[in-house]
Amino acid sequence: MQRPNQSVILWLVRSARCIIKSFPLWETWSAKGSRKKLDLSDLAKIEEAADHPVELFSSWYAEARRYKVQAANACCLATTSKNCRVSARNLLLRDFDNDGFVIVTDCRSKKIDDLENVPYAAMCYLWCYKNEQDHQIVKQVRVEGLMKRLERERFQHLYDREPLYCKIRSHLCDQGREVDWNEMKQRHDEILNSVRRNEIDLPMPDHFVGYKLYPTMMEFYFARDHLIGDRLLYRKNTSDDSWDRCRIAA
Numbered sequence: 536m537q538r539p540n541q542s543v544i545l546w547l548v549r550s551a552r553c554i555i556k557s558f559p560l561w562e563t564w565s566a567k568g569s570r571k572k573l574d575l576s577d578l579a580k581i582e583e584a585a586d587h588p589v590e591l592f593s594s595w596y597a598e599a600r601r602y603k604v605q606a607a608n609a610c611c612l613a614t615t616s617k618n619c620r621v622s623a624r625n626l627l628l629r630d631f632d633n634d635g636f637v638i639v640t641d642c643r644s645k646k647i648d649d650l651e652n653v654p655y656a657a658m659c660y661l662w663c664y665k666n667e668q669d670h671q672i673v674k675q676v677r678v679e680g681l682m683k684r685l686e687r688e689r690f691q692h693l694y695d696r697e698p699l700y701c702k703i704r705s706h707l708c709d710q711g712r713e714v715d716w717n718e719m720k721q722r723h724d725e726i727l728n729s730v731r732r733n734e735i736d737l738p739m740p741d742h743f744v745g746y747k748l749y750p751t752m753m754e755f756y757f758a759r760d761h762l763i764g765d766r767l768l769y770r771k772n773t774s775d776d777s778w779d780r781c782r783i784a785a
């Protein structure tokens with residue numbers, strides 16, 4: 536009974552020695568490997584040559600969603616106040632077409648105050664993911680242009696499809712105002728209970744607004760692993776609404 540145990544112990548000791556001995560080898564190999572990676576360089580290239588930038592946006596956005604990028608529809612929106620102070624915040628893209636990009640928000644918010652004074656805005660999307668070839672892809676899309684308020688009927692469907700908590704938020708929150716948490720919680724629960732008892736529904740409030748960014752500039756950045764980024768810049772000709780395209784340095 537003792538012999539097998541001893542041989543097992545011997546085998547374990549030998550294996551452990553082997554593993555310990557192989558560590559320096561592994562370290563040297565992996566250092567060489569990463570050094571090799573650090574030694575690589577080349578240029579990335581955006582191969583898709585869409586005439587309209589929204590076409591390219593649409594294809595990149597679809598790919599980001601296919602690779603399950605977290606919040607692929609989130610973008611950073613920058614606005615400028617009448618005192619020339621710039622501010623930025625993340626928003627969700629609700630809709631887009633060849634004319635532009637739709638967001639919804641509270642018209643009593645800081646961003647809308649900015650936009651009412653300075654109607655120009657910038658949007659920025661970032662999508663990072665690994666593709667099927669295990670390449671680390673980085674894509675950025677920048678959009679700049681004029682932002683206009685939409686007619687109510689053009690975003691009613693966006694409100695209607697909001698989940699309950701978003702509808703409650705629209706009724707509960709005066710975006711950007713100082714609040715007392717306990718009061719908010721009490722009011723929230725009252726609204727929720729009334730909805731559950733079918734005493735109220737939550738129609739779209741007047742302060743729920745939709746805005747559309749009509750781009751005059753769109754820029755696409757693509758980089759991959761050790762490849763130096765490539766950028767495509769689209770600028771709109773306001774005379775005939777056509778788009779000029781050129782490649783710019785990363």
Ligand SMILES: Cc1cc2nc3c(=O)[nH]c(=O)nc-3n(C[C@H](O)[C@H](O)[C@H](O)COP(=O)(O)O)c2cc1C
Binds near residue numbers: 609622639641
């Ligand atoms: C991922 C993400 C998505 C958001 N989406 C929206 C949105 O669609 N509309 C909105 O009004 N606020 C949204 N917010 C909250 C805004 O970032 C911001 O706090 C709010 O709009 C107030 O901004 P303002 O005070 O600059 O106007 C989102 C926040 C995050 C983190």
